[in-house]
Amino acid sequence: MVIYILVALFGALLGSFFNVLIWRIPRNESVVFPASHCPECNRPIKPWENIPIVSYIFLGGKCAGCKVKISIVYPVVEIVTSAMLLLLWILFVDGRTITILNGIPLGVQFAFLILLIPIAVIDIRHYIIPDIFTLSFLVLSIGISFIPSGITPQQSLLGILAGGGSLWLLGFIGKVIFKKGDAMGGGDIKMMAAAGALWGPEIALIAIVLGAFLGSLAGLPMILLKKINADHHIPFGPFLGAGLWISVIAGVKILETYAQFIQGLVG
Ligand SMILES: [Zn+2]
Numbered sequence: 001m002v003i004y005i006l007v008a009l010f011g012a013l014l015g016s017f018f019n020v021l022i023w024r025i026p027r028n029e030s031v032v033f034p035a036s037h038c039p040e041c042n043r044p045i046k047p048w049e050n051i052p053i054v055s056y057i058f059l060g061g062k063c064a065g066c067k068v069k070i071s072i073v074y075p076v077v078e079i080v081t082s083a084m085l086l087l088l089w090i091l092f093v094d095g096r097t098i099t100i101l102n103g104i105p106l107g108v109q110f111a112f113l114i115l116l117i118p119i120a121v122i123d124i125r126h127y128i129i130p131d132i133f134t135l136s137f138l139v140l141s142i143g144i145s146f147i148p149s150g151i152t153p154q155q156s157l158l159g160i161l162a163g164g165g166s167l168w169l170l171g172f173i174g175k176v177i178f179k180k181g182d183a184m185g186g187g188d189i190k191m192m193a194a195a196g197a198l199w200g201p202e203i204a205l206i207a208i209v210l211g212a213f214l215g216s217l218a219g220l221p222m223i224l225l226k227k228i229n230a231d232h233h234i235p236f237g238p239f240l241g242a243g244l245w246i247s248v249i250a251g252v253k254i255l256e257t258y259a260q261f262i263q264g265l266v267g
Contacts, residue, residue: 007089008082012052015081018118019074026126041066052078081117103150112137116241123237129187134194141197155200163204164193188236195244206251211243
């Protein structure tokens with residue numbers, strides 16, 4: 001029980017750090033310097049005003065200096081990061097869920113999955129997925145594939161083609177048919193290439209199918225209700241990220257169920 005509380009606390013602190021990344025990386029600011037300050041009045045944020053979740057409530061969601069409203073996104077990122085890290089811990093450290101993930105270093109998988117939280121927020125706000133996340137994981141994942149216990153370098157390469165290549169192709173077809181600019185963001189392509197490199201082609205493809213499904217679930221009603229028109233750019237990163245979470249946690253089960261279903265149809 002104590003370990004759960006420690007994991008949740010660490011998750012909240014990590015979420016607090018993600019808030020720094022979310023603000024600074026798209027603005028090309030240093031992640032370390034200067035110390036956190038209010039973007040409105042530049043007042044330095046004191047340590048007791050920087051306690052995840054608690055400080056937001058204590059400050060009433062306002063800067064202690066200029067009283068400008070602090071975005072609700074800050075505590076939400078902290079709560080979500082804490083909850084997601086706890087979920088990963090329960091599933092893969094406590095529960096030891098047996099999946100294809102065996103042999104791929106858990107720490108790297110956790111890091112990739114949990115970083116999808118700041119990636120999603122950055123994509124929603126700025127319509128970009130910074131290379132620093134995607135390319136570093138792409139290189140790291142290719143390197144890891146040479147460790148004998150996990151997936152092979154060949155599977156890793158196939159994963160890059162399946163994850164990045166299929167999205168690139170989708171974007172290319174979209175461009176030809178609709179004669180519009182880039183339908184598929186380069187960041188999405190690099191992110192799924194990195195995911196394919198780490199987890200292999202199956203996990204990446206299931207994630208893309210799920211992501212497209214979730215994306216249309218969310219996008220179609222908005223288009224139908226004329227909240228947005230079809231020309232509007234909808235960030236795909238958060239949906240791909242959600243697809244990846246489901247795929248990593250349940251992808252093997254999904255594949256098995258699907259294979260049984262097909263067998264049932266044939267036999
Ligand atoms: Zn302020």
